Every structure is written in C-alpha cells, then in structure tokens.
Amino acid sequence: MAAGLVISAPASGVGKTTLTLALARAWRHRGLNVQCFKSGPDYIDPAFHAAATGRASVNVDSWAMDRGAISHLVGRGADADVVLAEGSMGLFDGVAAPGVSGTGATADIAEMLGWPVVLVIDPSGQAQTAAAIAAGLRDYRPGVRLAGVVLNRVASPRHEDLVRRALNDAGIAVFGALPRHAEISLPKRHLGLVQAEEQAEIGKLIDEAARFVAEHVDLDAVLRSAASWTPQPAANGLNVTPPGRRIALARDAAFSFVYPHMLEAWRGAGAEISTFSPLSDEAPDASADVCWLPGGYPELHAGRIAANARFRSGLRAFAETRPVHGECGGYMVLGTALTDADGVRHEMTGLLGLETSFAKRRMHLGYRLATLAAPMPGHRPSARLRGHEFHYSTILAQPDTPLAVVHDATGAVIAETGSQRGHATGTFFHLIAEDR
Template sequence: MTARALIIGAPRSGSGKTSVTIGLLRAFQRRGVKVRGIKTGPDYIDPGFHQAATRLPGLNLDSWAMAPDLLRHLAREQAEDAELLLIESAMGLFDGIVTEPNRSGAASDLARLFGLPVLLVLDVSGQSQTAAAIACGFMHYDAQVKIAACILNRTGSERHKKLSGDAIEALGLPVVGTILRDPTLTLPERHLGLVQASEHPEMDAHIDRLADVMEQSLDLDAIFEAAKPFDIPTGSTERALPPPGQRIALAEDAAFTFLYPHIKREWRAMGADIVSFSPLADEAPPADCDICWLPGGYPELHPGRLAAAENFIAGIRTFAQTRPVHGECGGYMVLGEALEDADGVTHAMTGLLSHSTSFAKRKMNLGYRQASLLDACAIGTAGEMIRGHEFHYARVIDAGSDQPLAMIADGRGVEIGPSGAKRGHVSGTFFHAIARA
C-alpha cells in the first residue's frame, strides 16, 4: 500500500492547525481510511493528540535535529500500511532557524525533501479579501513548496466566507471548506502549551466534535485528492539515538510524559526491552533493568507526591549505585537535591545530583541545542555531538558541585556554555535529546 501525504500549514501559531488536523484525522478514520499523523518540529505533545484521534502511534519529524536519511527512515515507517499521512506544521509553515538549506526545522523543509503539497489553514478573523493577499504570498514565496488548497478558519458569517473565499479562488487556489468561528473548538493550554491528550477528561468526545465540524465544513474528498502519493527513498537509522541499554526502566506517569515517540520506537526496533514504572505510584525502577531513564514532564505539578515516594527514592538510589540513571528536563529536576514549587515550597528530591531547581522563580528557556558530551552517558559517548531541544520555565537556583555533562550551543552554533550534570552513574540535562548530529 502506498500512502498519500499532505502537509497542513498556516501563517502562524494559533491559526487552528492542531484542531483542524485532529478533526481531519478522526473524520478520515471514521470513513475507514487508515490515517496517521506526524507533527513537525520539536513537539512531543501533539503526537499524543494525533494518536488519540487515530488510535495509531504519532510521530515527530524535525529537519534541524534529524539528518535527512533519518527523516526518510522515520517517515517511511509511519507510512507503512497507511493510506493517508497528515503532517501538521509547527508554528508558521516557513518558520525555522537560519542555518544550512533544508535543516531549519520548518515544515517547508519537509515539503521540499518529500515533494509534498500543503493544505493552508487561514484564520480569516478580522479580515476578508486581505486573506487572498496572504494566500498569494504563500503561493509564490517558494517555488519548491506547492500550496495545493486552502481552508478558511474562524469565519464569522456567510458573507465573510464569500468575500474571503471568492478572493482566494480568483487566484486559482481551491478553497476546500470554511469553518465558522467557535471558541469551544480550542484545546486547553497551560505553561508548556497544550494539556496532553491523556489528561483531557473528555478527549475522545472533543475529538469526535472536531470531526463532526470537519465533516460538515470541509470537502474531505478534495482534501484526500490533494494529498500526493508518498514514495520516497529508503532512509537510515545511522544518526538515531541507540538504546542506552538492553532493558530500559522508563518512568511513565503524569509527572514523566515527554519522550519523543521515535526514540521509544527505534529503541524497540533495535532490540531493547522497555519496562515502564511509575514514580508517582511509588514504584522503584525494576531491578532486572540495566538502565533507568526519567523523561521530561510535569514534576513541578506533583512535587509533594514525589518527595513522599519513599520506595521510588530508595529504589532509584540503590539502582544508581551500580547502573546508569539519566534524566531529561523534568527528570533532571527530580534527580537533584530539591525542587521549589510555584508557591515557593521546597521539596526534597532524590539527591542523586547536587543541583536544586525552582518553578517559583521562572525563566523561559526555549530553543534547539547542540550538545558536545564531556563524558559518556545514556545519550552518547564522550566527545559525541547530540542534537536536541530545550523548553522549560523552571531554573537552576543552586548549581551544585557535579561535573557538567555537556557544552551546549544553540541551533546556529552560538555557544551557551556548560549544561547538565554527571556524578558516578547518574547524568541529567535540561535539554531533550532527539538524534545524533
């Protein structure tokens, strides 16, 4: 089976791409189409919504962090036994960092690399014919990126729909539907973006409502036909992160949720066993595992429960005496001495590393990271370069006395300085590793 594929893009964040994508995924699934979702850029939340809509695993593809061969490999895997791939852009379609060609992180890189057309979602609230000028700009900005069709989102009336739609169609760009303004279609958010699919109390009902709207408002047949057969060369896993062990104890619960889908998938494909445990349920890492991994998440929302999880703390301390333990972002916070919550209350953490962090004294850290490892750890060997991403509001308030794990630079190579920590078998960083450079 050869899947068809289409990129869903927009001029900016907040245009409604995610709601449109989730609704389309469920609407096509209702029709019996085997449809899968992909999210571009460093986003580990939206693939969960894609999975909730399709009941099939989601995926991230990031053209800055992942070499082209790895992108091809992961994309072909996602397309296996699928009929349709909907690839949701992060931010605006062309938004990325200024770097080497087609390695900016923008969804437009994937449009060029895979030769895929774009379905443009235009939020036309507050404008009418001017929407055609924006569409015209997209049509002519990059000759290698084809805009196949357009959706008008958040229209206010039939007159608004006609004014906007007629002006765009006069350019020769098909309008495949319009969605009326409805604030209840918006997904809930919090300090790191959307609330995750698993936490939404009525997620399935909300997705069904989105699908109802898409079925009523959009021409699904035209959208399917706009997608292009997805026939790309075979890729390679050479730059993928190898499994850090044969049996990996992976923390998974409401406090530890942020692990890129491709990492777990590739670890399993390379022969690793992944054994989940829950620190919030006071579970220790299983003793028959040879490495423990604490991913990112929201430990700052559960510091009291984590501090009181005596079995977890004792178990991970015992584990760390003889085997590697690694923490990313939220996991790194839990590996430290203490975590100060939003109310300024300090909670003791595992103490496996000597730093302390605070969510009361917030500072946003956001961006791509190039990490040159200073010592061997779960994500690579000494001297190896790892590409990843950092997004958090917590900050280090006591750096502690451990050795730094890496020297980091931003996506353009501008040096930032030392990052993370290493002590004995234990390592941690605020950045999330995505792939080998």
C-alpha cells in the first residue's frame, strides 16, 4: 500500500518541481521507493522525476483522459512506498469547459485519487496574506483536502514567524520553510525548464535540493499526511494506437517532446521503436514503416538541421513510400523553412509547405481537440484526437491540405489545422489521447 500526495501551489513559478524532486530524492535516500506523476500536459517535468526517483514518470490529464486511463497510468505506483503527483499552474487552474473527466486542473486529480495536497507557498512581498491564500485554497472545493504548506523563499526568521503564526491561526499545518537558495534553482528557457537530459549536473542539483529540503522541512510530518492508497483495477487502459509496427523516432536535444505514456502505449501494443538523431545527421531507420518527429527546440538548432544533408535526404527518401508525421517542432522541420529568433531563414526538409518564424514571437498555448479530415499515422479520418499546443512561432505560410478541424478547449475553431501532403502529415499539437 502506497502513500499518495499531490504537490501544488497557488500559481506557476512557486517551486513545485523543486520541492517534488527534493522530496522524492530525500525519501529515496531513506530507502523508500518513490513514484512520481505529472498532472497536466507538461512534457518536460517527467524526465526530472525519473532522474530523481530512478522510475519512469508519466502525465495524467483530466481534460484529455478518462478515469480508466488515469487509473491505468497511476497503477504503476502500486509497488511504491510513496507516490507524488506534481501539479501544473495553480491548484484549481484549468479550462472553462470540462473535457473527458475534468478541466485539466490539478484539483481534479487530487479529488479523483483521494490524495491530500501539499501547497508550496511563496510569501515574497507579503506575510499574513499568505495564510488567507492558503485558507482560500483549502476551502474552495470540498472534495480537495489540504495536508499542509511548505513555505518557499522566506526572507528572514521574522518573516517566517509572521507567516507561520497566521497559518497556525488558520489551522493549517506548516511542514517547513525554505530560505532563498540560488544553488537549487533549475535553469529555464522559453518553453519551461531546460530539459533534464541537457543538464550534466542534474543529479548533483537534485541531491543538493534534497539535502536543503531535508534540513528545513519535516519529512516525517509530510509523509504522515499522505493518504494510504491502493490502486483500483482499471476497467480500460489508454486508447492509443501505434502509428506503425516499427517506428523510427527522432530523438535528441531538438526532438524530445513526446509524452512517456505514448511511447509506453506504443510498445505495449507491440510496436518497436528505433531512435535516430537529426542533429547527428542521421536518417530514419530504413526498415521502419513510419517515421515520427516529435516537438522540441528545432529553433535553437535550425542552422545545424538545415546543414545536415544526410538527415534531410534520408527523410525525403523515407517519405516517398512511407508515412512521416511531425508534432509542433517536428512539424516545423517537415516544412519549407524556419526563421530563427535572429531573423535568419533556414531551409527545412520541404515535405510540407509550412513556413514558421521565431523572429516575432507569438505564444500559442492550450488544449486542442482535432477531428481528422485525413488519416495520419495510427488514426483514421474522423478520429477525434486530444492534445496540447505550446510554442512561440508565427505561421508565415500553411498552404497544404488541412489535416484536421481543430478547436481549442472553449470550442473555438483555430487556424493551426495541421497539414497533409503525400505521405507527410503534421500538427502543432502534441497528441495525448484519442477519444473512445
């Protein structure tokens, strides 16, 4: 039987990821098996979880997944001692219209699983008001239980005392208070944290975070606040069809945004995955029957991608006879050209007519529901696909046949329809699940 907790906060940027990693590593140092999950569509944090725990982490998402799929995914925590679900944004932040089993809010997962919430509160620029915020979050939704609070970035002992007293008066447990500590700050870039696999010192950073948190947080009290949890058998698993029997998957620093649960579902359905690196000028495996280019940071490596003739010619040759699909950054690389942040235009593979630019950044963010107008690898026409879009590119041209009719979470039609030409398809959204 595992102990389950949700790590959340009033907003983004407060320290949820750092606390999650530190707790996971500190308990692992004590000999406990820790399993992490990420609530919501963030595709970067699960790799940090895996680095901290030694166990693969996956996303659970109430907007895109039904309860059966979520139960199936969290079932991997059955043999763990502690299970931590890291939230996204603020505790109750989701979309206005419910999706499959909720709005995508972390609170949905906390209520669904019956796990108490540990709030990370940053009281910078305030004191007693932090207690009012915590009390408001505690009382906002009856089905969500607050275990207690960890204060982050407290300015001084006096500051900590003021906030602690107010929280105690409100009947809210304070598990600890963390002074400012730059040494455990995780580096960021425009789509979130710099990826775990790009940080050679990530293990040392997590160890330092664990040491620091163990010094300032009552780990035993946090663990006692967790709910005893036994996973319930899932009536159904993920509704995911592999795009092929043998999949050539682009995988390197420019192509890394793929949801772990998707890869596991493909393998679970019998597909084989062979990886190749476009940045190393590698072509897809000639024995594969489909090629998949996930998102990532092609805009940071556009010159190198443009110069890698073996990759580009190999991909074009592959696409003459077999399907090639790109998501977000992968879609951009399938296009005609990509203009980087300095205004330099780089020729891409030309399998699609898409042209994008980062010279004038525009954020595209949100859930997407796509009804396919044409087939894409693993999915028939008329299939309804749920995904998430997050990028800063501007579309200069999208001239090919639209792949889908795409709506945002409010039901509004959006212009990012994806494209289809020959054997090549692409979407700006990252696929999470198909509606049953």
